[in-house]
Amino acid sequence: MSVSEPDRSGLGAFLRSRRERLAPQDVGLPERGRRRTPGLRREEVAELAGIGTDWYIRLEQGRSVIPSPATVGALAAALRLDAAEQAHLQALAGAFVQEPFVRERAPDGLRNLVETLDRPAYLTGRRWDLLAWSPAAADLFADFGAWAEEDRNVLVYLLLDPGARRLFGHGWADQARHLVGRFRAARDLRPADPAFDRLTARLLRGCPEFGAWWDRHDVREAGGAGTKVLHTPDRGALRFDYATFQADEDPALCLTVYTQAGRQPQPPAKESP
Known part of the structure; x- marks a missing residue:
């Protein structure tokens, strides 16, 4: 990762955790065969959000792709995020490289x-x-x-x-x-x-x-x-x-x-x- 490229592993992990907590019936999808792991499939989230499956997979993998505000909103709706979760997703999507944390001092x-x-x-x-x-x-x-x-x-x-x-x-x-x-x-x-x-x-x-x-x-x-x-x-x-x-x-x-x-x-x- 270059110094100018943000680490998006947190975005991918958060999307995956929200996807895995949902069942097809939670979002109005039919059950499509046996599932090896809990939650929605990646292609189902992509379908619900109206984006390409490959694009969504790259987001979950933490690749260097930047979702637009409209895509973030569509993902929040597809994953049934509450207000706090949607704000967190927006923050993760816009995250940038920061200086290492240093403990603050009270004024x-x-x-x-x-x-x-x-x-x-x-x-x-x-x-x-x-x-x-x-x-x-x-x-x-x-x-x-x-x-x-x-x-x-x-x-x-x-x-x-x-x-x-x-x-x-x-x-x-x-x-x-x-x-x-x-x-x-x-x-x-x-x-x-x-x-x-x-x-x-x-x-x-x-x-x-x-x-x-x-x-x-x-x-x-x-x-x-x-x-x-x-x-x-x-x-x-x-x-x-x-x-x-x-x-x-x-x-x-x-x-x-x-x-x-x-x-x-x-x-x-x-x-x-």
């Missing part, structure tokens, strides 16, 4: 803001590295200041720290899957970046569930807001509302703020027999 003003907030809050970069956090965040999640810099990462905390599993309780798997989907969306745009490769390999080694989630190629949209129930060791189950904000200085920097919404109701005690 002084933004760092000071985060560190003086009276509630759990933290600032992350495009690889979910923790760049700044409030004292309340360290109290609620972990003492990130005592961690080595390479360990200060939301994915490392959530997927590899046993304390995170205890804190998120029954909601841990849903939270972890969602974050893996967001990481997959970012990682696919940097298919040969050493920093992303190292983090992916570390998660594969350390989290038993990560490999299966990763192989699904599910992607999630960044940002958003919602509610999480966290099971603290000294205060019991607490409900937090959270919201995320992009920094004006660099949209890759994301501020997440938690606000306690009240104590999670506990089930009534059972009467003694």
Whole structure:
């Protein structure tokens, strides 16, 4: 691959993963003989999208072909992609060669803001590295200041720290899957970046569930807001509302703020027999 030619292996892998999850009946096609592998055949996707089979095969192979916006839209419709998946496909199709990732540094003003907030809050970069956090965040999640810099990462905390599993309780798997989907969306745009490769390999080694989630190629949209129930060791189950904000200085920097919404109701005690 030349220095000016983007690596499109991520595009091919994503198309293949979406094709393999569909059955002919999902898209209104008749069953055409026995299938050796699950999912639609390549020629069926090409037929649905109105493009040539050879062209589609080259896309799945990660060859140096660039689909037009109309082709991307047709593929998204053929593969029944949701909004997040369609946005990811568009990003992959337009991906370009990038400089190797370097861990960001929090701007002084933004760092000071985060560190003086009276509630759990933290600032992350495009690889979910923790760049700044409030004292309340360290109290609620972990003492990130005592961690080595390479360990200060939301994915490392959530997927590899046993304390995170205890804190998120029954909601841990849903939270972890969602974050893996967001990481997959970012990682696919940097298919040969050493920093992303190292983090992916570390998660594969350390989290038993990560490999299966990763192989699904599910992607999630960044940002958003919602509610999480966290099971603290000294205060019991607490409900937090959270919201995320992009920094004006660099949209890759994301501020997440938690606000306690009240104590999670506990089930009534059972009467003694």
